[in-house]
Amino acid sequence: MTVQTLTETNATVPEQPIFELIEVEQVFEVPKPGRSLFSRETVGLRALDGVRLNIRKGTSLAVVGESGSGKSTLLRVLLGLDRPSGGRALYNSKPILEGRATGIDFARDVAMVYQDARGSLDPRMTIGALIAEPLRHFNIVSREEEASRVAQLLDRVGLPADAADRYPSGLSGGQVRRVAIARALASEPTVLVADEAVSGLDVSTQAQLLTLLQSLQRDMGLTLIFITHDLGVASFLCEEIAIMYLGRIVETVRRHIKWGIRAV
Ligand SMILES: Nc1ncnc2c1ncn2[C@@H]1O[C@H](COP(=O)(O)OP(=O)(O)OP(=O)(O)O)[C@@H](O)[C@H]1O
Numbered sequence: 001m002t003v004q005t006l007t008e009t010n011a012t013v014p015e016q017p018i019f020e021l022i023e024v025e026q027v028f029e030v031p032k033p034g035r036s037l038f039s040r041e042t043v044g045l046r047a048l049d050g051v052r053l054n055i056r057k058g059t060s061l062a063v064v065g066e067s068g069s070g071k072s073t074l075l076r077v078l079l080g081l082d083r084p085s086g087g088r089a090l091y092n093s094k095p096i097l098e099g100r101a102t103g104i105d106f107a108r109d110v111a112m113v114y115q116d117a118r119g120s121l122d123p124r125m126t127i128g129a130l131i132a133e134p135l136r137h138f139n140i141v142s143r144e145e146e147a148s149r150v151a152q153l154l155d156r157v158g159l160p161a162d163a164a165d166r167y168p169s170g171l172s173g174g175q176v177r178r179v180a181i182a183r184a185l186a187s188e189p190t191v192l193v194a195d196e197a198v199s200g201l202d203v204s205t206q207a208q209l210l211t212l213l214q215s216l217q218r219d220m221g222l223t224l225i226f227i228t229h230d231l232g233v234a235s236f237l238c239e240e241i242a243i244m245y246l247g248r249i250v251e252t253v254r255r256h257i258k259w260g261i262r263a264v
Pocket residue numbers: 028029030045046047065066067068069070071072073074229
């Protein structure tokens with residue numbers, strides 16, 4: 001069996017970050033604890049509290065934290081789905097929301113694999129049609145080339161070509177995650193964001209998916225942002241781990257992944 005070995009290093013890469021968060025804050029108005037039933041009193045909840053984060057192109061970053069630490073809030077800011085209440089969130093040195101407003105490039109460049117992979121796929125569509133959807137939306141290939149690109153993408157995620165004719169209900173949890181990854185790759189993104197992409201699966205399926213994500217990141221030069229509450233998964237997969245607690249990044253661990261072979 002092939003496994004990777006991880007070794008710590010202090011190497012620094014002086015490259016311009018693809019994502020940059022500078023003192024990002026997100027404050028939500030929530031009902032004041034202990035208020036009377038009829039009171040509308042609120043308090044500000046700091047879901048993000050001065051977050052600073054640089055993500056370099058082609059690297060892998062895991063954002064790890066317990067429930068409520070702010071991971072999803074951070075993700076929504078990175079995806080430009082929410083405007084932070086303070087600080088600056090940049091993608092390729094431009095405000096993320098500006099990037100989204102200018103349209104299709106950000107959506108094509110930054111692909112997402114959702115935690116609820118099955119729920120994110122229309123159960124009435126075949127796997128082939130689901131993967132072809134982003135190909136058409138972003139005009140990646142001509143209609144004639146579509147079927148062969150779908151087959152390539154299925155192969156890339158370790159599914160057989162005949163999976164294209166099946167429906168999500170006919171696939172296992174692990175296979176559905178692979179389809180979600182193939183769909184995300186269809187737009188030929190620079191960044192792949194995966195939110196709890198292996199949670200709720202058995203250990204061996206998790207390991208296979210993590211190995212797949214690792215090889216995709218390495219072979220395609222993707223920037224991988226992986227959100228998880230599982231430190232073990234994070235350290236297996238990613239070069240850099242940002243640990244969140246109460247809306248802050250309390251620690252960042254940088255690793256240099258060396259590929260090696262060890263008999264186990
Ligand atoms: N839209 C919102 N309105 C009010 N409070 C919110 C909102 N979104 C998140 N919160 C609060 O912000 C804090 C951080 O939530 P967030 O969902 O980002 O945490 P998380 O680390 O992703 O948790 P989980 O792992 O459970 O998904 C929590 O206290 C949450 O209740």
